[in-house]
Amino acid sequence: MEDSVGQNRNCREFILASVAELSSPFSPSAASPGIARFSCDGSAAELELELQFQHESHQAPAPLNLKLDLQAAQVFKLGPAQSVCMLEGSDAGKQTSYSRGVAIQFRNEEESEAFHSVFQQWKKKFNVQGGNLPNGTDVITRKSKFDQKIESSSSKMYFHYYGQLLHQQNMLQDYVRTGTYYAAVMENRTDFVGRVVVDVGAGSGILSLFAAQAGAKHVYAVEASGMAEYAQKLIAGNPLLGQRITVIKGKVEDVELPEKADILISEPMGTLLVNERMLESYVIARDRFLSPNGKMFPTVGRIHMAPFSDEYLFVEMANKALFWQQQNFYGVDLTPLHGTAFQGNFSQPVVDAFDPRVLISPPTFHVIDFTKVKEEELYEINIPLRFRSAVGGRIHGLACWFDVLFNGSTVQRWLTTAPGSPTTHWYQIRCVLPQPIYVMVGQEITGRLHLIAHNSQSYTIYLTLSAKMWGPSAEQGGILQTSSCKLELKEPYYRMSQPQAYPLTQDQQQAQPLLMTQDLEEADGLMQHLSPN
Ligand SMILES: C[S@@+](CC[C@H](N)C(=O)[O-])C[C@H]1O[C@@H](n2cnc3c(N)ncnc32)[C@H](O)[C@@H]1O
Secondary structure (H helix, E strand, O other): OOOEEEEEOOEEEEEEEEEEEOOOOOOOOOOEEEEEEEEEEOOOOOOEEEEEEEEOOOOOOOOOEEEEEHHHEEEEEEEOOEEEEEEEEEEOOOEEEEEEEEEEEOOOHHHHHHHHHHHHHHHHHHHOOOOEOOOOOEOOOOOOHHHHHOOHHHHHHHHHHHOOHHHHHHHHOOHHHHHHHHHHHHOOHHHHOOOEEEEEOOOOOHHHHHHHHOOOOEEEEEEOOOHHHHHHHHHHOOHHHHOOEEEEEOOOOOOOOOOOEEEEEEOOOEOOEOHHHHHHHHHHHHHHHEEEEEEEEOOEEEEEEEEEOOHHHHHHHHHHHHHHHOOOEOOEOOHHHHHHHHHHHHOOOEEEOOOHHHEOOOOEEEEEEOOOOOHHHHOEEEEEEEEEOOOOEEEEEEEEEEEEEEEOOOOEEEEEOOOOOOOOOOOEEEEEEEEEEEEOOOOEEEEEEEEEEEOOOEEEEEEEEEEEOOOHHHHOOOOEEEEEEEEEOOOOEEOOOOOOOOOOOHHHHHHHHHHHHHHHHHHHHHHHHHOOO
16 A cells, blocks of 8 residues: 555654644644654553554654554544544543544545544454454453453552451451451351352452452462462462462453352452442342352341531541632742642541531432443442531531341351441541531431442542521521532542540430431341342
């Protein structure tokens, strides 16, 4: 082909009349003749598909050498021989935003057509497992389900973190967590004896070793991070158990196992249950490996929520932005950034262990049944809220925690991260509203907690709480007070102070014993609902 200046196994090139990066204050690039190169690199499992734009001459005023991930790129026609290529980003696949762009001028319309057709062909072919390169080279596979939805910089950091013994130790030393897993497995030996188990995200291999202790016939310990090598070492050092465990390094989305599992065991919970998006991997492992009547340990998770009142926390959050109210900071007026800093502080969920007496209403909960939930249902979680205030006062936001149930055949055991229970490494989280709401005893509080997953393995949180106005204006028609905020679950504010003694109003003191009991009664109901038939 005349327009193609190069074509080897994994590469395709086009000469361009001119190319320039769309103006960016940091990397201006003037238009000058160039090359567009499609290339594919890496192993079949880790295929990198790139579209590279280069100026032909390195003498160009501001030379361009820009590589785009082909999967995240879009190309738009502006004219017969003019196009623009944009690098696309998205929020849970919903809102598309473009971060970089390249203006392309082709030498003629035919070359433009050829470029567009190759662009679409490569994008389409590589989306299909076992597709062929447009030039005929076989490709066994491209990005796995995990890599398609998670940004590689995020997963690199994530697996680097879990690859360190230090962080595995932190989890192992969480006595509530590890002790509850141990009890749940050992008390339900009958579920494990002679069974095939898959440990989803095995880390150090501790849960695989528990399953082997409980009599599992064989355990497949799947771990994606470098921790897999340490797990292998630990398992080899416990030969009586280790002879029934196989460590497999890889993602549960990608690896193949020689047989189906009777039980999945995993610890996929993050802050607010869903942070890290590992529940999705647990569900994918269920669909890939679990036999039809297999069991999942844990079986069900619940997110608990209740409005709270904590004047001390609110003032602390608001005061953090006071720094930006200085008008003469080394001669500089900082106040233009005060509003942004204030908003920024309230976009951080607060992680700490709080005194349950700050709750001003009995909690409600949202159930995620790991045995039934579809992976896609975890991309967006929408929870309507309705509470009745047990006390009067100012609501400063929504307090959240979670628990999970091990629905064993012998014993049903809950692992809880509730306030007032022994503290775990997850603590609890609080979403603080920048504008508190006033309520009277018995008043209804409504709202919504909306979680939207993003490609950095976490969620954007949208919280709204509303209550009817009280006082004289309420009598004249009940105007609604509403307060909302947007928070980033991936960027919490770790506030590890000791639980504080809160001075309670008389109302609060009388209402407290009632607050948690309603939740326990609801838990009882759920247990009955989940009892084996
Ligand atoms: C919270 S840790 C739990 C480790 C261990 N199971 C325990 O209970 O101590 C989660 C582990 O799952 C691994 N992991 C996360 N996503 C994974 C995936 N998609 N495939 C395989 N391993 C994964 C992480 O690297 C990490 O070691």
